Amino acid sequence: MRAVTCCDDNRLSRRSVLRAGALAGLAGSLLDTRLAYAADPAYDGDVLVLLSLRGGFDGLSAVVPAGDPAYYAARPTIAVPKSQLIGGGTFFGLHPALAPLLPYWTSGRLAAVHAVGQPAPNRSHFSAMEELERAAPGTSLRTGWLSRMLGSFGANDPFDAIAMGTARPARVLAGPAPSLSLTSIDGLALTGDDAAKPVAATMAALYRDAPPALARTAGQLTGALDRGRALRAAGYTPAGGAVYPDTELGRALRDVARLIKADSRLMTATVDSGDWDMHENLGIAAPGRRMHDQLAKLAAAIAAFATDLGTDGLRRVTLITISEFGRRVTQNGSGGLDHGYGNAMFVLGGGVRGGQVYGSWPGLAAGQLRDGDLAVTTDYRAVIGEILRARCGVGDLATVFPGVAASALGLVTAR
Amino acid sequence: MTVFEQTLSRRTAIGGAAAAGAAAVLATGTPARADTKFHPAVEPGVEFVEEPATDPAAGLLPADPLLHLLRRATYGPSPASIAEIRRLGADAWLDRQLNPASIADPVADELLARLPLSGLSIAEIRARVAAGQLKQYDWTPMWQLSFAAAARAIWSERQLAEVMVDFWANHLNVTCPFGDVWDSRTDYDRTVIREHALGTFAGLLKASARHPAMLTYLDNRFSTRLAPNENYGRELLELHTVGLEYTESDVKDAAKLLTGLTVDNATGAYRYDAANHVTGPVRILGFTHDNATTTGGEAAALALLDHLALHPSTARRIATKLCVRFVADEPPAGLVTKLVKVYLDNRSAIVPVLRALFTSVEFAASAGAKTRTPLEDLAATVRILGYGPPPSGTKTFESLYWMARNAGQAPMNWGPPNGYPDVAAAWASPSGLLVRWNFHLSIAAGTWPADLVRPADLLTGMIGGRPAGYGALIDATAERLLGVRLGPAQTAALAAFYGKTPASQLKSNDPAVGWTYPYLMAMLLNSPNFALR
Numbered sequence: 005m006r007a008v009t010c011c012d013d014n015r016l017s018r019r020s021v022l023r024a025g026a027l028a029g030l031a032g033s034l035l036d037t038r039l040a041y042a043a044d045p046a047y048d049g050d051v052l053v054l055l056s057l058r059g060g061f062d063g064l065s066a067v068v069p070a071g072d073p074a075y076y077a078a079r080p081t082i083a084v085p086k087s088q089l090i091g092g093g094t095f096f097g098l099h100p101a102l103a104p105l106l107p108y109w110t111s112g113r114l115a116a117v118h119a120v121g122q123p124a125p126n127r128s129h130f131s132a133m134e135e136l137e138r139a140a141p142g143t144s145l146r147t148g149w150l151s152r153m154l155g156s157f158g159a160n161d162p163f164d165a166i167a168m169g170t171a172r173p174a175r176v177l178a179g180p181a182p183s184l185s186l187t188s189i190d191g192l193a194l195t196g197d198d199a200a201k202p203v204a205a206t207m208a209a210l211y212r213d214a215p216p217a218l219a220r221t222a223g224q225l226t227g228a229l230d231r232g233r234a235l236r237a238a239g240y241t242p243a244g245g246a247v248y249p250d251t252e253l254g255r256a257l258r259d260v261a262r263l264i265k266a267d268s269r270l271m272t273a274t275v276d277s278g279d280w281d282m283h284e285n286l287g288i289a290a291p292g293r294r295m296h297d298q299l300a301k302l303a304a305a306i307a308a309f310a311t312d313l314g315t316d317g318l319r320r321v322t323l324i325t326i327s328e329f330g331r332r333v334t335q336n337g338s339g340g341l342d343h344g345y346g347n348a349m350f351v352l353g354g355g356v357r358g359g360q361v362y363g364s365w366p367g368l369a370a371g372q373l374r375d376g377d378l379a380v381t382t383d384y385r386a387v388i389g390e391i392l393r394a395r396c397g398v399g400d401l402a403t404v405f406p407g408v409a410a411s412a413l414g415l416v417t418a419r
Numbered sequence: 420m421t422v423f424e425q426t427l428s429r430r431t432a433i434g435g436a437a438a439a440g441a442a443a444v445l446a447t448g449t450p451a452r453a454d455t456k457f458h459p460a461v462e463p464g465v466e467f468v469e470e471p472a473t474d475p476a477a478g479l480l481p482a483d484p485l486l487h488l489l490r491r492a493t494y495g496p497s498p499a500s501i502a503e504i505r506r507l508g509a510d511a512w513l514d515r516q517l518n519p520a521s522i523a524d525p526v527a528d529e530l531l532a533r534l535p536l537s538g539l540s541i542a543e544i545r546a547r548v549a550a551g552q553l554k555q556y557d558w559t560p561m562w563q564l565s566f567a568a569a570a571r572a573i574w575s576e577r578q579l580a581e582v583m584v585d586f587w588a589n590h591l592n593v594t595c596p597f598g599d600v601w602d603s604r605t606d607y608d609r610t611v612i613r614e615h616a617l618g619t620f621a622g623l624l625k626a627s628a629r630h631p632a633m634l635t636y637l638d639n640r641f642s643t644r645l646a647p648n649e650n651y652g653r654e655l656l657e658l659h660t661v662g663l664e665y666t667e668s669d670v671k672d673a674a675k676l677l678t679g680l681t682v683d684n685a686t687g688a689y690r691y692d693a694a695n696h697v698t699g700p701v702r703i704l705g706f707t708h709d710n711a712t713t714t715g716g717e718a719a720a721l722a723l724l725d726h727l728a729l730h731p732s733t734a735r736r737i738a739t740k741l742c743v744r745f746v747a748d749e750p751p752a753g754l755v756t757k758l759v760k761v762y763l764d765n766r767s768a769i770v771p772v773l774r775a776l777f778t779s780v781e782f783a784a785s786a787g788a789k790t791r792t793p794l795e796d797l798a799a800t801v802r803i804l805g806y807g808p809p810p811s812g813t814k815t816f817e818s819l820y821w822m823a824r825n826a827g828q829a830p831m832n833w834g835p836p837n838g839y840p841d842v843a844a845a846w847a848s849p850s851g852l853l854v855r856w857n858f859h860l861s862i863a864a865g866t867w868p869a870d871l872v873r874p875a876d877l878l879t880g881m882i883g884g885r886p887a888g889y890g891a892l893i894d895a896t897a898e899r900l901l902g903v904r905l906g907p908a909q910t911a912a913l914a915a916f917y918g919k920t921p922a923s924q925l926k927s928n929d930p931a932v933g934w935t936y937p938y939l940m941a942m943l944l945n946s947p948n949f950a951l952r
Contacts, residue, residue, distance in 0.1 A: 059835070127667070128657050130837050162849075171793075171827030171851040173844070185848035187825075195857040201938060202916060207856070207945055209912030210905075214947035215476050217847060218790070222947075225849035225856075278834060283638040283650045337646030338638060343653070375667065 047157050047164075049396035049419065050353065051264050052272040053257075053323040054150065054176065055306070059281030060129065061327035062341055063348025064378065065295050066102065067116045067361060071095035074368035078334040082341075084289045096361040100289055101299035104307035108352060113310070113318065115358040115415055117387050119346045119366050121330065121380035127343035129281070132328035137176035139385055140406050149385075150272055151179025152404045153392060159271060162224045163231060166263060166273045169256030174274045184228055189240075189259045192232025204229050235266055246312035249304040253277045257309040264313065264321060271396075277302055280327065284338035310352060319354030322395050322416065324388060330378055333368055346378030349387060355395050355416045362413045386411035394418045476787035479948045481902035485509055487786050490952050491745050492516060492777060493578035495791075495799025496902075500578070513777055516579035517617065517770050526808070527575040530567070533813050537563035538609050541631065541687045544602045560605045561596035566816040568830035569823060572798040574808055583616040583769070584608075585794075586744055588831050589838030590737075591627045591659060593636040595831035600632045602687045607632035608831075620737060620767035621728035624659060628724055629689045631682040637836060640682040644695045647674040654836045661704060661732035672701040676708070676723055679716045691717040704730065734762040738772065740841070745776055747788035748842040754781040789952040790843035793826030796855050799952075800862055800944055803900055805880075807872035818868040826854040859944035864937035878932050881940070885932050889914040890921025892931065896939055901948040913942060 069075050070086045071094060089097025091109045096118070098109065108114035123141060126132040135141060139149035147155075154165050154177075165183035167174035177183040186192065197203040204226045211222040240262045248254035256275040263270050279298060287293025291300075310318055330347030346366070351358070366372050366379040373379060389410035392398035394417065401410055480487075485504045489496040492513070504512045515522060531537060539547075539560050547553040553560075568585075575581050591612070595604045611630050615623035627633045634640040637651035652674035656665040665673075679696030682689060696716035701708050706726040708719045727733055738758035742750030757779070758772050765771045776782055791799060797819065809815050823829045827846070833839045840846070861867040874880020882895040893913045894904045905913070907921075914921045916938070917931045925932060931939065943949065 127670075128653065128663065129835060130657070131663055167848075171825075171848055171854065172840070172846060173848045178844070185850050187850045187854075191850070192853065194853060195860050196938065196941075201935070203856075203860075203938065203942065206912050206916045206942055209915075210909050210942065210946050212908065213906065215479075215787075217843060218947045218950055221847045221849055221852050225852045228849050229853075281650075281835075283648055284641045335646075336648050337643030338641030338648050340638070340641075340648070342649045 047159070047269075047271050047397070049271070049398075050320050050322045050355065050391075051270050052150075052153075052391070052396055053260060053309075053321060054272065054274045055253075055323060055325045056133075056176075056274065056276050057280050057302075057325055057327040058129075058133070058276055058278040059327075060132075060329050060331055060343055061280045061325070061347060062282065062286070062295065062331040063118065063327075063346070064330065064333065065286070065289075066099050066299060066350075067118055067348040068097050068099065069095065069118070069365065069368065070097050072365070072368045074333070074370075074372075078368065080335070081339055082286050082288060082295075082335050088289050091359070093360065095365070099296075099299050101296045102303045104300075104303040105352075108307070108310055109359050112358040113354060113356050114350065114352045115356050115360060115362060117349045117351065117362045117382060117413065117415065119363050119378055119381040120349050120384045120387055121346045123380070123383055125329070125345045125374065125377065125380075127329060127345070129328060129343075134175065136326060136328050136384070137174075137178075139404075143406055145406070147179030148174070148176035149388075149404055150174075150176045150274065151181045151183070153396070153398060154181035154183070154271060155179065156398060156400065156403050157271065161269060162227060163263075163269055164271045166260070166270065168260050168263075168273055168275050169252055170276065176274055182224070184224055186228070186259070188255060189232060189235050189262060192228055193236070194229055197229070235262070238266060240266075242308070242312040243317075244311045244314050246308045248308040248312075249301055251301050251305060253302065254305040254308065257305050258312070261309055261312045261317075265317065277305075282331070282340050283336065283342060284340040286335075286340045306350075306352060315354070318352075322351065322353035322355060322391055324391065325350040326384060326388075332376055333373060333378055334376065344377035345374055346380045349384065351387075351391065351415060353395070353416070355419060357415060357417060362415055382411060382413075383408060387413070387415065390415055476951065478903060478906070480786055480951055482786065483902070484783055485512075486902055487783070488513070488777065491782075491789065493582065493802075494572045494795060495802045495952075497802040498805045500802075510778075513579075513774065516577070517773060519577035519580035519617065522576050524576045527571055527577070530570045530574060530808055530816070533811070534563040534567045534570075534816070536560040537567040537605055540606045540609075541602050544605070545687055548602075556598060556601045558596050558598070558601060561601065563813075564605045564608055565595055565830060565832070566813060566820050569798075569819040570808065570816045572794065572830070573801045573819070579773075580613075580616060582744075583773075584612055585830065586741070587612050587616050587623060589833065589841075590740065591623070591633065592831075592833055592836050592838045593632045594834050597636065599635045603630065603632040603635065606630070617769050617773075619728075620733075620762075620769060621725055622767075624728050625721055625724045627659070628655070628677075628680060628720070631687055631689055634680055634682055634689070639677055639680055642674065642678050642681070642695075644678055644697050647671075647678050647697060649674040652677055655727070656704070658837050660727040660736070661730050662736045664732050665704060669703045672703045673723070675699070676701050676703070676710060676716070676720050679713070680720060693717075704732075728767050729763065731759065731763065734759045734767075737767075738762055741772065741776060743841050745789075746782055746785045748844070751781040751785075754779055787951055790846070790950055791952045792839070792841070792846055793828040793851055793855060794823050794830060794839075795952060796950070797823050797826065797858060799949070800859055801871065803944075803949075804863060804873075804940070806862070809868075809870040809872060812870070815868040815870055822854075822858045822862075822867075826858070827851055856941070856945045860937060860941035863940040863944065878936055881936075885927060886925060888921065888925050889917060889919045889923045889931065892925055893921065893939065897943055897948075900940065900943045901946065903948060905943075905946070905948075909946075913939060916942070 068084045068089055070089055076083045084099055088100045090100055091098040091106055105114055137148045159181050162182040162184045165177055167185040170185050171187050173185045194204050208226045211219045248258045260273045282294055286295045289296050327347055330344045331341035332344040336342050364381040366381050385405040385408045389401050389405055389408055393410045488509055489504055536559055544560055548555055571581050593607055607630050611626040615626055637654055638648045639651035642648035649670055653670045675697040679692045681692045693713040696713045698710055698713055701710050706723050710719045738755050742755055761772050761775045865873055881899050886892045886895055893910050897904050910921050
């Protein structure tokens, strides 16, 4: 059993320092573009970036419990050897492909939480994702938890919440609060539309009496086209020498950073990273192997995002990774991992007290598993709840996560 | 009450006049008489007293039941299909579509001949690799299959069969293109999906379970006696058959029973490997089997598949899914129950279920209750314009495929095993709408793809000639593309796009009847009317 908790005596004083820093940053580089749109009076919390690792992320490969001998026994050909781990403490170490994130880990802006997951095992991708994003088991709620979070702030502008990199709406944003799904900012252009041929304006008129569901999407589009025009005109060069990988995730995070820097109204953004469903040939921790290469791409994109935001920008951003379930502890006959339960989350941000693994480790020995899987000792909603409380200013967590109390891991400092 | 339920209750009220007018227009492609009444505004006021919450979808679609059937059972009406269904009537048209082998399909046949790798068997692909005509792991056959899917959706005469191929390809999804199925994905399309699309579900399911593409995609080929891989066992229960009614024990037993169903690495063909079959009794959702011998493992697995195919929960899932595709996002419960009975009475035969669905009162009452997905929108765009394929080459099919992909719905390209979503809310995003609006203009104007066969004179080809005024131009084009006229405010907005009013005279050198006419066509295709199915 390894409990990792700590406390921060200086929370209040640190908070005021952070605020001053954030304001200074805004006053400098961001103020001009910020004025282009009305400031959102209801929200001054962190921009919450939700990075969904689709397909069942193997947290045990990413944040390796090297101190638990059962880990090596269960995975004879795919375990990450102790000698290859990075950023390690005495018990956990990170997969070497996460090296691009090591500076953020060692400087304390990236943390992990282990043995997290949903309150009950659900090993179906599709229903687990649905439940993860609805986040209200045992209730009849049909909205996504991010939509409820937005609603608690009275968010009323589609640009408050962006699902970036997708042509389809995000389930976690399903609900009455407005949101946008955008494949990219540069792609926000309507062919042929100009002052002489006002296609967008004409379409707005055509949809005026349309069925509400159709009218809403059309209205969001015509509004977004205006905003897109301004953003494109402003152009974008990542800061700090950040180089985003040319992947869907890299492009999506680049556009999230672009919005964060240009538009202070953004409250939350969701991005997806797929292809974590590795039933076969997950591979050793070496280039060319599936898990290694997937983690490397993930780390490169997140690291570029953090570099681009810079220290000041990151002060008002928290990025969380989630996945619908973890993988089985024991590898299968195909050198892969079937669907499991407990998992690891990453948390990156200026307010994170990083460089360590949080949570309560249940152990991987046979008697400590839950039907062969890593047991869950921390509800993922409690982890997010702590961030929503401390970083986003959510007062009443019950509206977002009914029946869940925020964790007291001390994962982040209060804003 | 949802928007769509409101539609149902209002539908009968808007009937008659609109139906008659729209029918005449669409059948001939010529403008309707100016005195034909199309818009709900002309309905007697008493209707609105009865139902003060006016139906937002009313008047957006022509009320003609033949056009309703065409919009649902095909990738969208085309001028030719409208003429055909008028000639045959609904019943004969449906009979014909449910027997696709009876339909000559020369245009699609010729298009497929340009994509000769799209229908290759595993052995044929491997033979070409051996002969040096294809590279090992070559994706060309999968790409040709993908481009062929776009071409078939638009130009095949066997429209309902194509729609059902899409339906089953989603239900038993094997992502295309996908590297691990480089040699088997085209064969899967031909011998599993197409072969059984209008056969029985039991036959379809068993064919998929013994196909290398499915066994590879869901990892069963790698499942071993000592460490069964659960991926296929779980999706077989959850996605292919009963739905979320299984227990973890059902999954484990299914995974055990399915061991041995694998792929011969030497030939790429399906093989039952008795030496890798896990023996011992299994119990899966009411199915029990001693599973005593390794040699009997394949027969036992097939018995499970028959059991699952005819399980009442599977019947309900399939019936519900078909209703979601063809009737409404939230299907009428009574219709689903009726179709479950038809499915079970006919031992999972698909044609009787479809016939019952399309002839039901619930189907007839569902106009306005479905929104086009991006792929449907794309195909429907080319179909209603009546544009033909270019006389040679495949570039256009590739362009159409990439357009669908940009909109988020390239045929067969969904990654996870659950298939593309089939409800409006899943596609109601500004990003997706933008892609659609953009392709409406580029297709109508012929900028991309540039070589679709369009009328020599677009205006004449669409509406027969130049009307006297802007209002008449807009009305005639709306009738041609949507089957209805727009309301006065919308018509005025379109005239205003040209800096005119509906009453403005139309001169022969006005851009509106020249190079900017495609803008009018595109804006009508962007309209909420066309967005509905």
